[in-house]
Each structure stands twice: as C-alpha cells, then as structure tokens.
Amino acid sequence: MKDRSEALVNDPILARLVNELVTRHGCHTVVLYGSRALGAATAESDWDMLGIRAEGEATRDARLVDGVFFDAFIVPEKDVVDAGANYLHVRGGIPVLDPRGLGVRLVEDAAAALALPPKGLPEAEIAARRAWCRKMLGRIRRGGPADVEAHYRRAWLLFDLLELYFVFRGRHFLGPKESFRWLAAEDAPAHAAFSAALAPGAPVEAIEALVERVLSA
Incomplete structure (x- = not known):
C-alpha cells in the first residue's frame, strides 16, 4: 500500500531492519507493532517487529542495530493462521512488507480477538x-x-x-x-x-x- 511503501522509503532505519528480517531470517512478511506503530514512540523506544517466514522454528532476534534496539519475533506461517488471539501484541500494527496480505489479516484477526472477552480461568x-x-x-x-x-x-x-x-x-x-x-x-x-x-x-x-x-x- 502506498503509505507503507513510503514509510519504508522515507525511514532508513525501518528499511534496514526489514532487510535484516528478509536476508537473515528469510521473512516474506514483516509487521511493525508497539509504540512506533501506534504513534507513541520516543527516541528511546524499541523497534518491535514480527517477521513471518514460510517455515522453520519460531525464534527471536533482539539486539542493537545502528544504535537502535531491534526486537523481533520470527515465526513460521503455520503459527499465525487463525491465531489472532495469540498475537494481541500486534494490535494496531503496520504490515510494512506484506506481499500476500498475511500481515493485514493477522492485524485484523488480533483486533477482532481483542474486541472479545479473553478466555476466562476456572x-x-x-x-x-x-x-x-x-x-x-x-x-x-x-x-x-x-x-x-x-x-x-x-x-x-x-x-x-x-x-x-x-x-x-x-x-x-x-x-x-x-x-x-x-x-x-x-x-x-x-x-x-x-x-x-x-x-x-x-x-x-x-x-x-x-x-x-x-x-x-
């Protein structure tokens, strides 16, 4: 989508972090979430991202990249299909790389799950x-x-x-x-x-x- 493409072009830090997920972890879909997606970030805020790849084990990549803290969860496609309730943390997220529309669906599923009461304890x-x-x-x-x-x-x-x-x-x-x-x-x-x-x-x-x-x- 135009606004997301512009975000990648105009923010070299975001573009660098997306590239890390694509080249290092083989992700085809990347969702930016947290304070930077919600418009509540400060200069010290982390770059919280979710990377989705075709297969492989779920893992995490958290480190300093060019002076910013990059905190990304990497998951296989099968983990996010119809799993919005398990990904409430991506609510309000921005799919910054989403060739298949999987990121958009996940963010929408998380919003729908958030609108419902959580599963209660006995x-x-x-x-x-x-x-x-x-x-x-x-x-x-x-x-x-x-x-x-x-x-x-x-x-x-x-x-x-x-x-x-x-x-x-x-x-x-x-x-x-x-x-x-x-x-x-x-x-x-x-x-x-x-x-x-x-x-x-x-x-x-x-x-x-x-x-x-x-x-x-």
Whole structure:
C-alpha cells in the first residue's frame, strides 16, 4: 500500500531492519507493532517487529542495530493462521512488507480477538490466585530488613498484581505501558494504589492497600 511503501522509503532505519528480517531470517512478511506503530514512540523506544517466514522454528532476534534496539519475533506461517488471539501484541500494527496480505489479516484477526472477552480461568483457579495474593502478603509482612526471601516475594507479588488486576476483571492484559494508561483513565484509585506500592521504599501498608484494590473485583 502506498503509505507503507513510503514509510519504508522515507525511514532508513525501518528499511534496514526489514532487510535484516528478509536476508537473515528469510521473512516474506514483516509487521511493525508497539509504540512506533501506534504513534507513541520516543527516541528511546524499541523497534518491535514480527517477521513471518514460510517455515522453520519460531525464534527471536533482539539486539542493537545502528544504535537502535531491534526486537523481533520470527515465526513460521503455520503459527499465525487463525491465531489472532495469540498475537494481541500486534494490535494496531503496520504490515510494512506484506506481499500476500498475511500481515493485514493477522492485524485484523488480533483486533477482532481483542474486541472479545479473553478466555476466562476456572473459578477454582481464580480463587487460588486470590488466596496466593494474601499468602504472599502475609509472608512479606513477616519478613525483616535482612529477609531476602521476603524481599523477593515482595517484588514477585508487585510484578504479578498488574496482570491479576485485569484477569480478575475479565479483561485483556496488554502489558504495563498500556495497562497503566488505561488505569489512569478508567480507574484512578487503582492507578494511585499501584503508584504508591511501586514507589521505591514503599511501606507494606501501601502493598496491602494495592492487594485489596486488586482483589476488589
């Protein structure tokens, strides 16, 4: 399509990265996704790309290329056929090389999957994850300044709570950047609870408040 061709012609970095996927990995289709496709990139943003080739094992190519961080997943065609729900990360992506229309179909399939509720977990698993949150919180409370396991569990719990917030509410989890943006717009108290609990040196009381907020669904 004209705008995509122009993007390749006018952006030498993008053209170089597409060439890497074509020549090094044999990709015939390349989709640019993430912040650079969504128009939210900064100078430091990665170049997130998906390369599709006829066959071969799925792999990843992540490295610095000409001073920019190139992060590409390379997959065989069979992995993306009717698999939009497994590729929500390419939502809003731009197929910058797409001779067969496979990239366009994948982006459309991802958008369609995103419009539907995610596949829910069994009630027993939801209950187990809720109990896990309280168990972890109790272990953190009992820890002292030199209790490295308690510190580890603190980091573990804080990391998992963001995804669990969305799991408990039957919503797609789309990674930290988009999730925090959504919270700021749709659930300001939860956003504030995450901000307080994730701050360096936050007291246990802030983590307790966050756990209660996440479990309030």
